[in-house]
Amino acid sequence: MTSIFDTIKSIAFEIDHAIKTADLGYSQSENSSGEEQLKLDVQSDIIIEKAFASVSMVKDLVSEEKEGVMLLNPEGKYTICYDPLDGSSLVDVNLSVGSIFGIYEGELRASNLVASAYVVYGPRIELVVATQGQKPLLYRANNQEFKEIAPITLQSKGKLNAPGGTQQNWSASHKGFVDGLFSQGYRLRYSGGMVPDLHQILLKGGGIFSYPDTSDKPHGKLRQLFEVIPFAFIYEQAGGEAIDNKGVRLMELIPAHPHDTSPCFFGSSYEVSQLKKAYGIQH
Numbered sequence: 620m621t622s623i624f625d626t627i628k629s630i631a632f633e634i635d636h637a638i639k640t641a642d643l644g645y646s647q648s649e650n651s652s653g654e655e656q657l658k659l660d661v662q663s664d665i666i667i668e669k670a671f672a673s674v675s676m677v678k679d680l681v682s683e684e685k686e687g688v689m690l691l692n693p694e695g696k697y698t699i700c701y702d703p704l705d706g707s708s709l710v711d712v713n714l715s716v717g718s719i720f721g722i723y724e725g726e727l728r729a730s731n732l733v734a735s736a737y738v739v740y741g742p743r744i745e746l747v748v749a750t751q752g753q754k755p756l757l758y759r760a761n762n763q764e765f766k767e768i769a770p771i772t773l774q775s776k777g778k779l780n781a782p783g784g785t786q787q788n789w790s791a792s793h794k795g796f797v798d799g800l801f802s803q804g805y806r807l808r809y810s811g812g813m814v815p816d817l818h819q820i821l822l823k824g825g826g827i828f829s830y831p832d833t834s835d836k837p838h839g840k841l842r843q844l845f846e847v848i849p850f851a852f853i854y855e856q857a858g859g860e861a862i863d864n865k866g867v868r869l870m871e872l873i874p875a876h877p878h879d880t881s882p883c884f885f886g887s888s889y890e891v892s893q894l895k896k897a898y899g900i901q902h
């Protein structure tokens with residue numbers, strides 16, 4: 620697995636350079652979720668595809684920016700599902716964005732995730748890597764190298780509330796949940812970038828990020844294989860919880876299609892219990 624994480628480190632520097640130098644315009648194409656692609660989305664996707672092509676243990680790739688599965692090395696062991704530049708539209712307002720990687724062995728389902736990682740392109744480049752049974756590890760770039768900083772642990776209760784989606788499309792239960800946390804003094808921390816928003820909660824010790832089922836997105840917006848499951852794994856390894864709108868662990872997801880989405884809640888145990896109460900979820 621080391622060669623995969625080393626490849627992600629080199630990808631991080633290449634994409635960071637592209638963010639700082641590339642044309643921010645839109646390409647003439649859409650991704651599989653029907654979203655207009657920035658040239659930077661396509662460029663980041665190509666950087667990742669080229670980087671993993673030479674890693675023999677990587678069998679194939681599933682990208683947010685591509686429809687199907689891309690075969691790289693038939694003798695490979697792992698499938699890497701990734702979002703090359705999540706929140707890319709935030710680049711042109713100079714906010715932080717990220718890349719997300721889920722490493723699967725066998726059928727593409729949450730129970731077959733063996734590791735996950737994400738990169739935050741912000742004032743500094745930071746990388747978090749999670750493997751089974753280990754606390755997620757934070758790395759920080761210093762010149763052209765990543766230095767290990769510390770393991771990440773979520774406290775049982777935090778202070779941050781990151782409510783995604785359009786409020787007018789939330790259910791009454793979800794609105795009651797979000798307002799209930801604010802009435803307890805929680806601070807709103809939401810940039811519209813999943814990676815920096817979830818990274819902030821992890822590094823500030825706790826809180827909750829929510830992207831519910833809404834009237835305009837009844838199955839949620841965030842993609843299971845390369846956004847939801849990789850972060851669910853990281854949050855659970857950090858001592859937090861990650862569930863859907865029925866209270867089912869996101870690590871039990873079995874996507875029917877590579878671009879399936881899911882309502883998702885990632886957070887400290889107290890905030891997840893508040894969510895379950897607001898949603899009338901017993902267990």
Ligand code: P6P
Nearest residue numbers: 705706783784785811812813814
């Ligand atoms: P909304 C970015 O487009 C993204 O996919 C995630 O990074 C982010 O969490 C979410 O969408 C934001 O969506 O509907 O709250 O603007």
